[in-house]
Amino acid sequence: MKQYLVKPETKVKLSKWDPNDTGDFKGGKEEGLAKLEKLNGKLETLQELMFAEHKHKVLVVLQAMDTGGKDGTIRRVFDRVNPAGVRVASFKAPTEEELDHDYLWRVHKQVPGKGELVVFNRSHYEDVLVVRVHNYVPPEVWGKRFDQINEFERTLAENGTTILKFYLHIDLDEQKERLQARLDDPTKRWKFRLGDLEERKLWPEYMKAFEDVLSKTSTEYAPWYIIPANRKWFRDLAISSVLVDTLEGLNMKYPESEENLDGVVIE
Ligand code: ATP
Ligand code: MG
Numbered sequence: 001m002k003q004y005l006v007k008p009e010t011k012v013k014l015s016k017w018d019p020n021d022t023g024d025f026k027g028g029k030e031e032g033l034a035k036l037e038k039l040n041g042k043l044e045t046l047q048e049l050m051f052a053e054h055k056h057k058v059l060v061v062l063q064a065m066d067t068g069g070k071d072g073t074i075r076r077v078f079d080r081v082n083p084a085g086v087r088v089a090s091f092k093a094p095t096e097e098e099l100d101h102d103y104l105w106r107v108h109k110q111v112p113g114k115g116e117l118v119v120f121n122r123s124h125y126e127d128v129l130v131v132r133v134h135n136y137v138p139p140e141v142w143g144k145r146f147d148q149i150n151e152f153e154r155t156l157a158e159n160g161t162t163i164l165k166f167y168l169h170i171d172l173d174e175q176k177e178r179l180q181a182r183l184d185d186p187t188k189r190w191k192f193r194l195g196d197l198e199e200r201k202l203w204p205e206y207m208k209a210f211e212d213v214l215s216k217t218s219t220e221y222a223p224w225y226i227i228p229a230n231r232k233w234f235r236d237l238a239i240s241s242v243l244v245d246t247l248e249g250l251n252m253k254y255p256e257s258e259e260n261l262d263g264v265v266i267e
Pocket of ligand 1 (some may be wrong): 071091092121131191
């Protein structure tokens with residue numbers, strides 16, 4: 001999945017990234033789902049190991065346009081994982097108290113502790129995306145945030161946090177279909193807001209904002225992946241693969257008992 005990694009300091013043009021791509025994966029959806037099931041099992045074991053070892057902290061950041069699939073990704077990638085070991089933090093429009101503080105205040109409170117895996121459903125990146133597109137703060141303010149975010153993430157990384165960031169890449173046509181599906185299906189309608197249509201009109205502005213995010217904030221210690229996300233099965237598979245590979249790379253070990261338990265027999 002290395003082809004989806006954004007190398008630090010590269011200029012990203014999203015029109016050059018194919019949202020329908022399924023990479024080297026020739027087997028199609030059925031094979032993809034079978035592979036995902038295997039990966040989900042691996043993730044279950046790795047997460048338990050991580051919890052037991054109580055050493056590493058893992059942060060997964062998900063960003064996407066509306067209907068991009070953040071919720072679906074969380075549901076399917078963490079399907080098998082023990083809910084006690086994973087936490088999802090969702091960042092909605094800030095409250096009054098949050099607005100009274102710097103934009104990283106609410107975010108820092110939610111970062112993972114030792115042995116914990118946290119998924120950010122939206123994140124501090126909203127403060128250079130929606131905030132920029134809607135001019136909630138002037139360019140002098142959001143313009144400084146790319147460096148601030150890099151420094152914030154560097155601090156987390158240097159203090160033992162493994163960070164993975166995924167941009168779920170869909171196109172305008174796919175969003176049209178997914179929004180229409182939400183309208184047509186009474187069980188999905190609750191997700192639809194008229195405001196989503198206003199946001200949709202701002203698609204080009206959002207793409208520009210995302211391109212800046214991806215170009216300026218993909219680092220060695222907190223890389224971005226651009227995940228082709230028109231095909232949901234491939235999106236899930238790609239993210240799961242990166243996550244499993246990364247966790248395997250941590251070389252985690254079950255801790256030794258602090259006491260000598262040799263020869264202890266339960267009566
Ligand atoms: P989602 O669309 O993520 O699945 P949702 O539909 O349940 O979530 P919404 O209220 O539509 O909930 O989404 C959260 C909204 O909060 C988004 O429109 C997002 O842009 C906005 N938001 C998040 N962070 C900020 C921020 N820092 N400043 C302004 N708006 C923000
Ligand atoms: Mg929404």
